[in-house]
Amino acid sequence: MAEILPDLVCAWPQHMDYPLWRQQLRNNRDKFNKVIVIFTNMNVNDNYRHFLTQAMYEDNVMMMPNDIVTGEEDWRNVAMRKALKYVESDWIWFTEQDFFFKDGFWDTVKEQMKKVGYIRAMVGDRMHPCCVFIKRFILQQTSMNFGVIRDVSDHFSVLQKDLERVEHFDIPNDLWTHLGGLSQNMFLLMNGESNFYMPNEFDKYILDCLEVSVPLHPNFKSLLESYIRIE
16 A cells, blocks of 8 residues: 655745754655645745745745735635645645654554544644644535634634544644744744743754754844854
């Protein structure tokens, strides 16, 4: 039986880079069929799209800007729906750049793919969009709504509700790490602020980013090094 290779789907703020995640992808590229990245525009001046397109060229990543998001639309819902137009695999992995897997993660996921229709990482009682594996035909039976319910719940909450009767598997917490608040921490750093969320974990993340072998943008490297100097 052929190995199941999911298509990886993620949204990527174009003003941000995630070197450690890019290193994880490069080290594990053979675990995926397509890798589909949708660049989102958060109206921040920095733009790493050109650099990332070059830096990830050898990783065979499909990268494209998000469609125009109107005032009533949710940026993530628009991005995920665009990405799904290019999906080909029977399984899809929705993930984020603050999600890192550990030894045993893939063995567990592959085993569960034979048994259930979707596999997820739970943060509290939330099916977190940092890690959701789902069969494409099951996803197509949902509302395919990845947005928030304003003032009620976060991204993917509608999808979680749609899937509540589908047999699933929750990945044990000791098989993965989710660096909550990473993008916000990086945004604070870019703006000279320092009230970071989970500061000890953020310290380690910065140091690990400076050790990667994938290319680093000079400006981004300087930003990371400025944090080390402050420390």
